[in-house]
Amino acid sequence: MNAITPMIEARDLRMVYNQGTDPVLALDNVNLDVNEHEFVSLVGPSGCGKTTLLKLVSGLASPSAGHLNVDGKRVSGPQKKIGFVFQVPALMKWRTIQQNVLLPAEILGMRKAEALERAQELIELVGLKGFEKRYPHELSGGMQQRVGIARALIHDPSILLLDEPFSALDIMTRGQLNLELLRIWSERRKTSLLITHSISEAVFLSDRVVVFSARPAKVLEVVQIPLPRPRVPEMRVSREFIDLVDHVGRLIGLEFV
Amino acid sequence: MERTSARMQAGGAKVAAPPRSNNVFRSPAFHRSVKVSVTLVVVCLLWEAGCRWFEVPSYLLPAPSRVFASLFGSSVDFVHHGSVTLYETLLGFVAAVALGALAAAIIVVFPKLADIIMPLLLIAQIVPKVAIAPILLIWLGYGLAPKIFVAFLVAFFPIVINTASGLAAVERELLDLARSLEATRWQIFWKFRVPSALPLLFDGMKISVTLAVIGAVIAEFVGGNEGLGVLIIIANQELDTALAFASLFLMSAGGLVLYALIEASERVLIPWNSAASGQILGDHR
Known part of the structure; x- marks a missing residue:
């Protein structure tokens, strides 16, 4: 890919949900470019339409108006080149960790030996070596979320979509997984879109933070x-970091007034 | 293929389960069965003592010793009658599981057909089975067919309802994942829905198998010349209450064994469901 075309290119995106009689405007006039290998976070008030944007990028929903290109092509249906990490681990409790990681490979019909090798590699990458044959209920919430990350990477997607992946975890596990995600991202350099309610998490992980307004979501500032x-964790107490968090916080806070 | 391997791996992978002692006599299961046995023996002894002390006539309440004598001492062929009822129960039950699971699959995979099938199922469930048993006798004769059919009818509904909710209970996120990977309908059904339905299917089977026994016996009451239900009718006519109790004992024992078999197969077939709830006879984990 050349550096000129962004990986994700949203132009005047608009999304209206037709729920019963009154339509709900979820996204209004959203413009956003995300470059290849870039880590971008989306923050904004709850229910403002951030998840809608992820759904549009993944092709699970189509916009009411506007253009959305991924990897230079217009999104017209589900995108197999996307890895999903959800707020809940969403693991299959009847499958072992290894089998859970292999799920997308099976659906896409990847070669078995190759997929197994990749699965092993990813299980090691997320720090779960030795847990391959365990079942999800034997793992803690943080470990289950790591499985979810490994599963999202098995088919070598070009984009990673993370929808509040750490919000159900306790604060210590969360901090730890932030570091893990940084390490995984720096090794794989997947273009990543992260939705989070933690401003400091967004600032700590991202190259850019996109701040949305309350619904209908508009981009307030990038x-x-x-x-x-x-x-490194020490940066979280640096002057620069705190100023950035403060700045983003004020942007969101202003919107509440 | 994967499912088999999942089963085989399951045994070694438990960390949460309490350590299992090799000594049978110290295992919690042994302790529990001792408690249950002692309770039963004490109840029987009190029953026996009460009958003798108050000189209760046998036609009102036979002492356990009389029931025992009737079971082993009489000329009644309990093995034959018992196996007839067991046969009817099992056939009705197996048919209910097969057709119930099929109906549930159709309801979930083709939601448009659900609007047609569900009302019919509901009507079939609401009609009192006891009341249609005599009609079934007219239609299907005095042989085994109406008994199997009534056993099937009463066992069918819990299977459909449980399996359908199990098939539909796949997490929204997992379905999003499936859609984003463009999984086929077939893949979604077999990889996502079927395994998710298994725990509920087993729960339904536990309810159904006990109902199937009831169904078979009710149909035997209405008409027939073999089976434990028929024995009870004969015992009543002859005021042979000990024989009635003996038949009752066999029915209950049979139902209990069938229930235990389903629980045991649940443990073997879906070990991953160990967080599980519904195990009444097995180890409480």
């Missing part, structure tokens, strides 16, 4: 995060 990489 905040550049100039913190150097690799990011």
